[in-house]
Amino acid sequence: MARTYGELTALVRNWSNRDEQVLSDGVVQDCLRYAADKAYRTLRVPPLEQVISYSSANLIAATTKSSNNLPSRTELSIPSDLIEFIQIREVDANKTTTRVFNQKVDVRTFNDAYTDNEGPYWTRQANTIILSPGFNDGSRGVATGIELYYYKRLPALNADYSVTPSNYAAGLLNGVTAGTEGAVTLYLVTLNNVTTAYATLAEATATGGTPVATDFLGQLVPNWLRDENERILLNGALAETFFYLQDDEQAQKYGMLFSEEIKSLNDEDNKRNARGGNIQINYSGSGLI
Secondary structure, three states, rough: OOHHHHHHHHHHHHHHHHOOOOOOHHHHHHHHHHHHHHHHHHOOOHHHEEEEEEHHHHHHHEHHHOOOEEOEEEEEEOOEEEEEEEEEEEEEOOOOEEEEEOOOHHHHHHHHOOOOOOOOEEEEEEEEEEEEOOOOOOOOOOOEEEEEEEEOOOOOHHHHOOOOOOHHHHOOEEEEEEOOOOOOOEEEEEEOOEEEEEEEEEHHOOOOOOOOOEEEEEOHHHHHHHHHHHHHHHHHHHHHHHHHOOOHHHHHHHHHHHHHHHHHHHHHHHHHHOOOOOOOOOOOOOOOO
């Protein structure tokens, strides 16, 4: 059974064999966050994979046509949770690939009109992905969208669902005593044996029913590291904790255990990927950037 954030905090303190006067909740929770940050640097497993889609209307608006010997380009905002790119592909209405942007180039080469770039290619500038040729320019078929496949950061270890009417309907909230710290009030109206939540009293009153003000807190958002691989966080947080306590020997021991857990998970996933067929990877262009 997955632990709550408070239970995970207590677990780290218990393993460190220190009381709350020496090791406060705030320090332990900082160490948990640092451990998660470090795990994301090297952990590459399916639960961290994400695919997002950019719609045709947005892509057309983000596309600049070719001019002055420069090919067309499309600029996309990078998701805030992105760690590492896996694939950028253009698709048609049936999700069939029309192009894959295989070649990555540095930004100076990308913007140099006299460089012989072989498309489709892309670069990254600050928080923007720039693709060329632009959306639906030279596609095999009619493209309707672009998919970005990447490794992501998970939500914060203590992230809760927002207190909203839609999350109430989805069963993601817990009712609490009025005045509970951090609680948010929703207004519940029951009509024909169906209870609906509203964000404001005015909205609830407009239904003709009798609003009941009720305080809620959001449930803890699922987090694969916390819920499925607690040991990674535990070892990583203990390494940070003993570094804070200036116990270098223990910090090194738990740091090694932390790295070994991540390597073991990565190796396990690589073995799974290698089973069931021959693996072939093609390399082209100027290499990794």
